[in-house]
Amino acid sequence: MAERTKIGMSLDEFISRFEEQPFELINGEMWNMTPAKKKHSKISKRLYDRLLFHLVDNDLGEVFFESTFIIEDVSDWVNGSRIPDVMFYEKSRFETHDKDNPDDDGKPFILVPDLVVEVISPSDKYSDVTTKVDAYLKDGVKLIWIVDPQRKTIAVYEGSDSPRTLRVDDTLTGANVLPDFEIAVKAIFG
Numbered sequence: 001m002a003e004r005t006k007i008g009m010s011l012d013e014f015i016s017r018f019e020e021q022p023f024e025l026i027n028g029e030m031w032n033m034t035p036a037k038k039k040h041s042k043i044s045k046r047l048y049d050r051l052l053f054h055l056v057d058n059d060l061g062e063v064f065f066e067s068t069f070i071i072e073d074v075s076d077w078v079n080g081s082r083i084p085d086v087m088f089y090e091k092s093r094f095e096t097h098d099k100d101n102p103d104d105d106g107k108p109f110i111l112v113p114d115l116v117v118e119v120i121s122p123s124d125k126y127s128d129v130t131t132k133v134d135a136y137l138k139d140g141v142k143l144i145w146i147v148d149p150q151r152k153t154i155a156v157y158e159g160s161d162s163p164r165t166l167r168v169d170d171t172l173t174g175a176n177v178l179p180d181f182e183i184a185v186k187a188i189f190g
Contacts, residue, residue: 008025008028008073008077008078008079009077009078010076010077010078011070011072011076011077011078011107012076014070014078014081014108015107015108018068018081018108021033022068022083023081024081024082024083025070025071025078025079025080025081026080026082026131026132026135027080027131027135028079031128033083034121034123036066036085036119036121037121039149040085040119040121040149042190043119043147043149043188043189043190044065044066044085044086044117044119045065046187046188046190047085047086047117047145047147047183047188048063048065048086050181050183050187051063051086051088051178051181054174054178054180054181055088055178058179058180059091060090060091060178060179061088061089061090061091061093061094061114062088062089062091062094063086063087063088063089064086064087064088064089064109065085065086066083066084066085066086067083067084067087067108067109068081068082068083068108068109069081069082069087069108069109069110069111069112069113070107070108070109070110071112071139072110080135080139081108082116082132082135082136082139084113084116084117084118084136085117085118085119085147086115086116086117087113087115087116087117088113088114088115088116088177088178089111089113089114090114090177093111093114094111097110097111112139112140112141113141114141114142114143114177115141115142115143115144115145115174115177115178116136116141116143116144116145117144117145117147118132118133118144118145118146118147119147119149120146120147120148120149120150122150129146133146133157136157137157137159137160142158142159142176142177143156143157143158143174143175143176143177143178144156144157144158145157145172146163147188149189152167152168152185152186152189153165153166153167153185154166154172154185154188156172156175158175158176166185167185168185168186168189169185169186170184170185171183171184171185172184172185172188
């Protein structure tokens with residue numbers, strides 16, 4: 001990741017800056033985003049596709065690919081933003097949010113997801129990944145999957161518990177967040 005600048009901003013300024021250069025705001029720092037590489041995108045898409053089929057078949061909620069959600073301190077003031085590779089919202093939470101915020105289609109999501117997936121890139125630093133995990137947990141994300149293509153492992157974070165590490169012979173499940181969802185870890189890595 002490139003340069004970082006301490007910052008907080010209005011929602012209008014956030015949207016304007018984001019259109020120039022996508023970034024995340026984590027712990028008051030602006031992290032510029034770089035384009036995902038092919039392998040990264042293929043793994044993200046495999047998980048997105050499997051989640052989408054499961055959600056449609058079971059009417060459980062909404063899943064999004066490389067979308068932005070923000071954390072507002074007060075209305076129209078952004079003090080955090082994230083762009084997970086994949087994110088999921090439980091159906092009733094998402095519908096309630098949409099009903100209560102009918103005019104927010106021109107904004108990033110202003111709702112913390114129930115599940116986020118981060119696929120680690122070769123250029124990612126361990127400290128950056130753990131900082132993002134800590135931020136997601138602080139945001140209130142219930143389930144986090146950190147996918148490591150190089151090691152072919154997935155670290156699963158549920159709340160404040162220590163992460164579980166899954167390997168290619170294991171099965172990834174949706175735990176309490178995505179009932180009955182499962183996929184063989186080896187299928188994620190192709």
